[in-house]
Structure formats: structure tokens, C-alpha cells
Amino acid sequence: MKENGRNEKSCKEIQGLIPRYLSGNLSLKEARAFTGHLKKCSDCREEIEISYLVDQGIARVESGETIDLHADLETMLTDTEEAIQRLTQFSTAVYLIEMTAVFVLIACVLILWIF
Numbered sequence: 001m002k003e004n005g006r007n008e009k010s011c012k013e014i015q016g017l018i019p020r021y022l023s024g025n026l027s028l029k030e031a032r033a034f035t036g037h038l039k040k041c042s043d044c045r046e047e048i049e050i051s052y053l054v055d056q057g058i059a060r061v062e063s064g065e066t067i068d069l070h071a072d073l074e075t076m077l078t079d080t081e082e083a084i085q086r087l088t089q090f091s092t093a094v095y096l097i098e099m100t101a102v103f104v105l106i107a108c109v110l111i112l113w114i115f
């Protein structure tokens, strides 16, 4: 998987993001690239599964819980995608509001200028 497009991150870059993803410290842009890449790349998926199992497995063993970690990771990734979608919609909405505000402003200036 080395022939990535210009805007796509390499496997090495994606795998470098795993620790920050697991601690919830990715930017929206990074998270989008991250989840998008995981959908296409089984190598990186395996990589995050191992990291997640190690990371969470230790914590769970210590607390004596036996929960399906595999399903947990799935849920976490789905939640991330939903959060990305919400944030993307939000920034689109903000953008539209800003654009509308600019148009209203231009219209006001034009009206004042004409009359």
C-alpha cells in the first residue's frame, strides 16, 4: 500500500497516529484521514487492533472486567466517524452562515451606495 494519492497519508503516518487516536487527541483532519485509511487498509486495521487490545486489555484485566474488546473497537471507530460527520456538517453550516453574512453585507453596501 505505498501508492497513495497526494492527499492520503501513508501507512507509517497512520500508524503513528494510533497512540494519539486511542487517547482521543487527533484533529478533525487527522481523524478523517485516519478512519478513511483504516477502511481501505487491512494492515493498519490490524495495527490498531493490536494497539487497542494491548492498551485496553491491560486496563480491563486490572479492573477484572471481561468485555468484548473487538466489538468495543468497532464501536469506537463508528463513533469517531459519526463525530467527524457532525463536525463536518457543523463547519459547513458555519461556512454557509458566514457566506450569507458576507452577501447580506455586500447587499447592504450596494443598496446604500445606489440610493
Ligand SMILES: [Zn+2]
Binding pocket: 001, 010, 011, 012, 014, 037, 041, 042, 043, 044
Ligand atoms: Zn495502511
